[in-house]
Amino acid sequence: MIPDHTTTHFHRDTASATVAARSSGEHASYHPGAPAAIFMESPVPIRSTNNERAARYTGPAACPPTLSVRDRRGTGLRGATGTEPAHPRVGARSAPAPPTRDHYPVEQQQVPHSTEEVVGLVAQTFLRDRDQFVDELSHLMRTQVPILDRDERLRELMEAGTTDNLMEVLQFLQNEAAEDDVRAPERALVYARILAQRDVPASALIRAYRVGQAGFLDTGMRYAIEFGGGGPVTTSAIVHIVNRTSVYIDRVCEQVGAAYEKERDRWVGNRGGLRQQWVTRLLNGTTSDTDAAEQALRYPLSRGHLAVGTWTDPHIDPATSVEVFDHLRTALATVFERAQGTLLIPVDEHEARLWFALPQQPHVDSAAIERLLSDRALPVRVAIGDYNTGVAGFRRTAEQADRVRRLALLSGEHGARVISYPEVSAVALLADDIDTLREFVADQLGELAVDNERNLWLRETLRVFLAGNRSYAAAATRLAIHRNTVQYRVRQALDLIGVSTDTPGADLYPRLALQATHLLGTAVLRKDTAPS
Numbered sequence: 001m002i003p004d005h006t007t008t009h010f011h012r013d014t015a016s017a018t019v020a021a022r023s024s025g026e027h028a029s030y031h032p033g034a035p036a037a038i039f040m041e042s043p044v045p046i047r048s049t050n051n052e053r054a055a056r057y058t059g060p061a062a063c064p065p066t067l068s069v070r071d072r073r074g075t076g077l078r079g080a081t082g083t084e085p086a087h088p089r090v091g092a093r094s095a096p097a098p099p100t101r102d103h104y105p106v107e108q109q110q111v112p113h114s115t116e117e118v119v120g121l122v123a124q125t126f127l128r129d130r131d132q133f134v135d136e137l138s139h140l141m142r143t144q145v146p147i148l149d150r151d152e153r154l155r156e157l158m159e160a161g162t163t164d165n166l167m168e169v170l171q172f173l174q175n176e177a178a179e180d181d182v183r184a185p186e187r188a189l190v191y192a193r194i195l196a197q198r199d200v201p202a203s204a205l206i207r208a209y210r211v212g213q214a215g216f217l218d219t220g221m222r223y224a225i226e227f228g229g230g231g232p233v234t235t236s237a238i239v240h241i242v243n244r245t246s247v248y249i250d251r252v253c254e255q256v257g258a259a260y261e262k263e264r265d266r267w268v269g270n271r272g273g274l275r276q277q278w279v280t281r282l283l284n285g286t287t288s289d290t291d292a293a294e295q296a297l298r299y300p301l302s303r304g305h306l307a308v309g310t311w312t313d314p315h316i317d318p319a320t321s322v323e324v325f326d327h328l329r330t331a332l333a334t335v336f337e338r339a340q341g342t343l344l345i346p347v348d349e350h351e352a353r354l355w356f357a358l359p360q361q362p363h364v365d366s367a368a369i370e371r372l373l374s375d376r377a378l379p380v381r382v383a384i385g386d387y388n389t390g391v392a393g394f395r396r397t398a399e400q401a402d403r404v405r406r407l408a409l410l411s412g413e414h415g416a417r418v419i420s421y422p423e424v425s426a427v428a429l430l431a432d433d434i435d436t437l438r439e440f441v442a443d444q445l446g447e448l449a450v451d452n453e454r455n456l457w458l459r460e461t462l463r464v465f466l467a468g469n470r471s472y473a474a475a476a477t478r479l480a481i482h483r484n485t486v487q488y489r490v491r492q493a494l495d496l497i498g499v500s501t502d503t504p505g506a507d508l509y510p511r512l513a514l515q516a517t518h519l520l521g522t523a524v525l526r527k528d529t530a531p532s
Contacts, residue, residue: 113233114233115233115236115237115240116174117227117233118224118227118228118233118234118236118237119173119174119224119237119240119241120174121223121227122173122220122223122224122227122237122241123170123173123174125223126166126170126219126220126223127170130163130166130167133166133219134159134162134163134166135159136215137162137212137215137216138155138158138159138162140211140212140215141158141162141208141211141212142155142158144207144208144211145204145207145208145211147200147201147204148195148200148204148208150198150406151402151405151406151409152406152409152410153311153351153409154194157187157190157191157194158191160187160191161185161187161188161190161191162212164185164186164187164188165184165185165188165252166216168182168183168185168248169216169244169245169248169249172244172247172248173240173241173244173245179247179250179251180251182247182248182251182252183255184251184252184255184256184259188252188256189255189256189259192205192256192257192259192260192263193259193260193263193349194348194349195260196260196261196263196264196267197263197267197346197347197348197349198347198348199276199277199280202260205260209249209253213245213249216245217241217242217245220241220245221238221241221242224237224238224241225238274296275296275297275345276345276346276347278293278296278297279297279343279345279353281293282301282391282394282395283395283398285395290302290391297343298341298343299341299342299343299355299357300340300341300357301390301391301394302390302391303340303341303357303358303359303389304357304358304359304360304361304387304388304389304393305355305356305357305358305387305388305389305393305394305397306336306355306356306358306362306364306384306385306386306387306397307353307354307355307384307385307394307397307398307400307401308332308353308354308355308356308382308383308384308385308401309351309352309353309382309383309384309385309398309401309402309404309405310325310328310351310352310353310354310380310381310382310383311350311351311352311380311381311405312324312350312351312379312380313350313379314350316350316379318349318350321349321350321352322346324378324379324380325344325346325352325354325380326344327376327378328354328373328378328380328382329342329344329354331372331373331376331378332354332356332369333356334372335362335368335369335372336356336358336362338358338359338360338362339356339357339358340357340358340359341356341357342354342355342356342357343355343357353398353401355394355397355398358387360387361387362387364384364420364422366384366416366418366419366420366423367418369382369384369418370416370417370418373417373418380417381408381415381417381418382417382418382419383401383402383404383405383407383408383419383420383421384401384404384418384419384420384421385397385398385399385400385401385404385420385421386400386420386421386422386425400421400425400428401421403421403428403429403431403432404419404420404421404424404428406428406431406432407419407424407427407428407431407519407520410431410434410520410523411519411520411521411523412521412522412523414521415519415520415521416519419519424515424519426512426515427512427515427516427519427520430512430516431516431520434523434524437516437520437524438523438524438525440509440513440516441513441516441517441524441525442526444497444509444510444512444513445459445496445497445510445513445514445517446496446497446498447496447497447498448462448493448496448497449513449517449524449525449526450525450526450527450528450530451521451522451525451526451527451528452528452530455496457489458489458492458493458496459493459514459517459518460479460518461475461479461481461485461486461489461490461493462489462490462493462494462510462514463511463514463515463517463518464478464479465486465490466507466510466511466514467511472486472487472490475490497510
C-alpha cells in the first residue's frame with residue numbers, strides 16, 4: 001500500500017498551495033533549477049536531503065500546469081496567455097491536449113479516495129501514452145542538450161534508456177521497494193558507456209537529467225491533479241510521486257555514474273584513447289601544435305586527406321568490431337594505394353574513423369568499394385568525405401564524412417552500404433533538418449511523395465531518366481526494362497508531380513527531391529493512407 005502522507009519532510013502547506021494554484025489555472029514561475037532530473041544516465045550522483053527536495057519540488061518553483069513536455073521544446077515556453085508559444089519552433093509537432101476525465105472510461109471518472117488510486121491512474125496514463133511520451137521527452141532533451149543529438153544511433157540509444165527508466169520508475173512509484181533495490185536498466189548503462197567513449201562531458205548528462213525529470217514530474221503532477229480533483233489526496237499523491245522519483249534517480253545516478261567513470265578510465269587509459277584525445281583536439285581546433293600531434297598520431301597532417309566513417313551493427317561484439325575495422329583499413333588501402341599514411345581512431349565500441357593521407361584527389365567508386373566489402377565479408381557500412389588538404393582539410397573531410405554517416409543512418413538498415421560526400425552533398429546538407437526536408441520533398445513531388453510500391457518504381461524511373469540527360473534509351477538500359485516502359489512511367493510520374501520539367505532548369509528541385517527519396521526512403525515520404 002502507498003502511505004497517505006500525513007507526516008512527511010515535505011512542506012505540506014506549500015505543496016497544497018501549489019496544487020491549489022495549479023487547479024485554479026494560476027501560473028507559477030518556472031525555474032531552471034527545478035527538479036534535478038532524468039531518465040538517462042549521469043556520471044555524477046545527484047543527491048539531496050528531503051528538505052532540499054521539498055524546496056525544489058514544491059512552491060513557486062514548480063512548472064506552470066499549462067507547460068507540458070511538448071510546450072517547452074526549443075525556446076518552448078508559452079506566452080503569458082498560456083495558449084500561444086512565445087517562440088514557436090518551425091516544423092514543431094502539435095501538442096496533444098492535457099488529459100481530462102472525459103478522456104477516460106466511465107469507471108475512472110470518479111474522484112479516487114486514496115493516494116494509491118491516484119498514483120495508479122497516473123502510472124496507467126503514462127503506460128497508455130508511453131511511446132509518445134518517450135518520443136516527446138527524448139526530443140526535448142536533445143533540443144536542450146544538442147551534444148546528445150549527434151546522430152540517429154545516439155538518438156536510438158537515448159530513447160531505449162529513457163523507455164527502460166520510465167518503466168522502472170513507474171514500478172517503483174507503485175510498490176514498496178527499498179532504495180537499495182533500485183537497479184539501473186542495462187540499456188541505460190550501455191548508453192552511459194557509449195557517451196564516455198565519445199568524450200561527452202558530464203555537464204551535458206546532468207543538464208539532460210534535469211530536463212528529463214522536470215518533464216516527467218510536470219506531466220505526472222498534472223495527471224495527479226486531474227485524477228485527484230485537487231484535494232488532500234492529490235497533494236499526498238504528488239508528494240509521493242516526487243519523493244519516490246527522487247529516490248529512484250539518486251540510485252540510478254550512482255550506478256550509471258560509476259559505469260561512466262569506469263568506462264572513461266578504461267577508454268582513456270589505452271593508446272587508442274590517447275590518440276582519440278589528440279584527434280578530438282584537432283577536430284575542435286583546441287591545439288595548434290601540429291608537430292606534436294603528428295608525432296603522437298604517427299600521421300602526416302600537412303598532406304591531403306580523405307576521411308572515412310565506418311560502423312558495425314550493435315549485435316557484433318566489441319572485440320570482433322576492432323578486427324573488422326582493422327581489416328577494413330587494409331581493404332581500403334588497396335583502393336587508395338597511393339596513400340602516404342593511414343590513421344584509424346575508434347569512436348566507440350561499434351564505430352571508427354579512418355583518414356588516408358593522399359597526394360592528390362582520388363577517384364572514389366562507391367559501387368566498387370561496396371563489392372570489395374562483400375567479397376571480404378566485412379559487416380560494416382562506410383561514409384566517405386571529400387578530399388581536402390592540411391590541418392583544416394583533416395577537419396573538413398571528417399565533418400563531411402560525419403554528414404554522410406548521419407544521412408546513411410537516417411536511411412535505415414536497408415540503405416546503401418557505401419556513400420561518398422560528392423555523390424550526396426546537397427541532400428546531406430538538407431538532412432540536418434529532416435522535417436524541413438520532408439516538407440521540401442512533398443512540395444516538389446506532390447502525390448509522387450506518397451509511400452507505396454507503385455510510386456517507388458515511378459520515382460526511381462524518373463530519377464534515372466532525369467539524371468541521364470532525359471535519355472529514354474539510357475534509362476531503359478540502366479533499369480533493364482523496355483524503352484516504352486520508361487516512357488510510360490515517366491509520363492505517369494510527371495502527372496503525379498503536377499508540373500512540367502521541360503523548361504531549362506525546371507527539373508533542379510524535383511531531381512534533388514528524387515535523390516532524397518532514393519537515399520532516405522520512408523524517412524522523407526508521406527504515409528499512404530489509401531485503403532489497401
